[in-house]
Amino acid sequence: MRLLKKCTLIAILGSALALVAACGGGAEPAGSGSVDLPGAEAPAEGGSGGSESCKFLSEDEVAEAIGPHDGGQHDYTFGGCVWTASSAKDGFTEAIYAAVLPKAQYETVAEIGQPVSGFVDGATYDETHGELWFPCRSGDYCGIKVSTADSDGRQDTALRLSKLLQGRA
DSSP states (O other): OHHHHHHHHHHHHHHHHHHHHHTTGGGSOTTSOOOOOTTOOOOOSSSGGGOGGGGSSOHHHHHHHHSSBOOOEEETTTTEEEEEBSSOBTTBOOEEEEEEEOHHHHHHHOOOOEEOTTSSTTOEEETTTTEEEEEETTTEEEEEEEEOSOOTTHHHHHHHHHHHHHHHO
8 A cells, every 4th residue: 555655746746847947947947936746845945955855964963974965955755854975875876864744744755663762752763764753743744754775784873863853853
């Protein structure tokens, strides 16, 4: 069922992008138009990449995990911010994702894994996708996804960044 929801959201996003392109969406100056997507947070004014979630981690904290990166951009799939490495490592472009989502949106995008001990009650980590999720502020859920070429240390990096996110969300 979760796969069906993800496929539906991807189809909606693809249709919206095709419609924007067909209507000449590329003719407007950057930042002058917008497309409302279901379940996607609206980009905030100012800040790195235009997403409020991009303010939760510093440039240096992300660089420690993936090296030089793009500074963070709003990510419509994960629902927060994604920092993408400036160059590929072993043919793989690494990335860090951070999000603070309402419970309903969290349930549609999160890869919920195994319970994590020694952190927030209810925290889970999915080894396959490198995602760590935990309950935070007023019923929302915070998540960090670590997408690296080498899976060794992914969970430690996710936990370290999640602790930072927890203190700032």
